[in-house]
Amino acid sequence: MPSGRPAIPLDRILSAALRIADEEGTQALTMRRLASELNSSTAMLYRHFESRADLVLQIVDYVFKEAELFALPFPQTDWRQACRSLARRMFAVLGQHRGVAQLLLEATPNGPHAMVLRERCLAMMLDNGFAPPLAARAYATLARFVLGFAIQVGRQDAAQSAAFHQLDRAAFPATYALADELPVPLEEEFAFGLDLMIAGLEAFTF
Amino acid sequence: MPSGRPAIPLDRILSAALRIADEEGTQALTMRRLASELNSSTAMLYRHFESRADLVLQIVDYVFKEAELFALPFPQTDWRQACRSLARRMFAVLGQHRGVAQLLLEATPNGPHAMVLRERCLAMMLDNGFAPPLAARAYATLARFVLGFAIQVGRQDAAQSAAFHQLDRAAFPATYALADELPVPLEEEFAFGLDLMIAGLEAFTF
DNA sequence: ACCTGAACACCGTTCAAGT
DNA sequence: ACCTGAACACCGTTCAAGT
Numbered sequence: 133m134p135s136g137r138p139a140i141p142l143d144r145i146l147s148a149a150l151r152i153a154d155e156e157g158t159q160a161l162t163m164r165r166l167a168s169e170l171n172s173s174t175a176m177l178y179r180h181f182e183s184r185a186d187l188v189l190q191i192v193d194y195v196f197k198e199a200e201l202f203a204l205p206f207p208q209t210d211w212r213q214a215c216r217s218l219a220r221r222m223f224a225v226l227g228q229h230r231g232v233a234q235l236l237l238e239a240t241p242n243g244p245h246a247m248v249l250r251e252r253c254l255a256m257m258l259d260n261g262f263a264p265p266l267a268a269r270a271y272a273t274l275a276r277f278v279l280g281f282a283i284q285v286g287r288q289d290a291a292q293s294a295a296f297h298q299l300d301r302a303a304f305p306a307t308y309a310l311a312d313e314l315p316v317p318l319e320e321e322f323a324f325g326l327d328l329m330i331a332g333l334e335a336f337t338f
Numbered sequence: 339m340p341s342g343r344p345a346i347p348l349d350r351i352l353s354a355a356l357r358i359a360d361e362e363g364t365q366a367l368t369m370r371r372l373a374s375e376l377n378s379s380t381a382m383l384y385r386h387f388e389s390r391a392d393l394v395l396q397i398v399d400y401v402f403k404e405a406e407l408f409a410l411p412f413p414q415t416d417w418r419q420a421c422r423s424l425a426r427r428m429f430a431v432l433g434q435h436r437g438v439a440q441l442l443l444e445a446t447p448n449g450p451h452a453m454v455l456r457e458r459c460l461a462m463m464l465d466n467g468f469a470p471p472l473a474a475r476a477y478a479t480l481a482r483f484v485l486g487f488a489i490q491v492g493r494q495d496a497a498q499s500a501a502f503h504q505l506d507r508a509a510f511p512a513t514y515a516l517a518d519e520l521p522v523p524l525e526e527e528f529a530f531g532l533d534l535m536i537a538g539l540e541a542f543t544f
Numbered sequence: 545a546c547c548t549g550a551a552c553a554c555c556g557t558t559c560a561a562g563t
Numbered sequence: 564a565c566c567t568g569a570a571c572a573c574c575g576t577t578c579a580a581g582t
Contacts, residue, residue, distance in 0.1 A: 237490065251513045269522050269526065272520070272522035273530050276490060277486070284443065284485070303457075305457075314478070318482070324475050325483055325535060
């Protein structure tokens with residue numbers, strides 16, 4: 133092929149990387165795998181990214197932009213609903229992209245989209261009468277709560293549910309009695325924990 | 339050296355592995371590194387562990403045993419204090435051993451110690467009048483909350499705190515106003531979130 | 545029986561050499 | 564200017580060969 137071949141656009145690299153991470157898991161996202169997916173070489177990738185960690189950073193920002201979390205409408209009338217819907221949306225997005233939550237552990241998102249989202253959320257809390265220290269702690273805690281649960285998506289043992297019914301009833305009476313309720317699906321744990329935290333926040337806002 | 343040299347005891351391997359993971363991070367815990375720490379070879383490790391994942395599993399169980407979480411006294415008079423102290427202890431243990439929380443993501447702990455701990459916690463909740471579905475959800479959610487936060491220990495950017503004071507005040511008024519409160523230390527986020535969840539649980543227990 | 549050295553098939557990263 | 568093939572220093576895992 134002659135000399136006029138264009139450089140591979142960044143968007144195409146990132147979407148290919150995201151697809152690999154989602155479909156085959158984070159560990160399958162290697163520089164060689166990504167390069168071969170693009171019919172190119174690993175050295176070419178180092179023209180776009182300083183390192184594998186840098187690639188990860190750019191993928192995270194790409195997802196934030198794709199999800200347009202920052203564009204969520206905030207019904208300022210009720211901070212409970214605003215917090216609930218934002219947290220759920222964020223959890224859903226991170227859960228959908230398996231690899232991204234794990235990547236988020238390595239680098240806190242300080243890209244432009246994440247900053248706008250934080251600003252809008254903090255402003256909403258202040259508008260609703262949250263004292264400044266409470267707003268800061270509430271936002272930080274909720275954000276970390278979402279990430280902490282999102283990172284655990286898809287890690288449940290399938291074989292675990294049957295084990296609770298085969299326990300020694302005498303040694304584990306309480307666990308045996310709750311065998312029908314265990315294990316709790318992660319999504320339900322998330323929703324329940326979120327409701328508990330919002331209910332707990334009520335006590336701080338009069 | 340003659341033939342009588344004994345096999346390396348499992349405890350010595352696991353404690354060496356834990357020390358490497360704690361001091362140098364999970365990524366430094368390679369089979370070669372661990373083998374050379376023991377003045378041995380990688381092939382020898384495969385006599386004790388089926389794979390690296392299996393090594394990880396045994397390290398997790400080793401920590402549970404070391405921490406003796408299952409031996410915590412439960413003051414059955416107050417479920418709030420019992421939940422609070424157990425969650426804090428667990429968080430502290432996991433936070434202290436940097437690598438272990440990360441390893442816990444890969445394999446839910448179903449070792450004997452984890453099972454005893456779960457039994458005692460569920461029994462305590464039932465004794466305090468929790469309805470069975472509530473006890474199951476409360477325990478599952480609290481356990482996952484602890485792990486979700488513990489896994490984020492030690493991942494904070496040191497350079498981040500200064501950034502909040504250098505923001506464009508017009509574009510980010512709320513964030514700028516809260517610059518003194520941000521970022522919230524992870525330990526404080528954990529304690530605050532735990533208090534919120536326990537406060538939220540009050541509503542379910544009359 | 546237990547361990548070793550060396551091999552196999554991978555990684556991330558770099559760089560002289562091509563067009 | 565942009566890309567490539569090949570190299571370097573690593574991985575986890577396996578296995579014939581030693582004692």
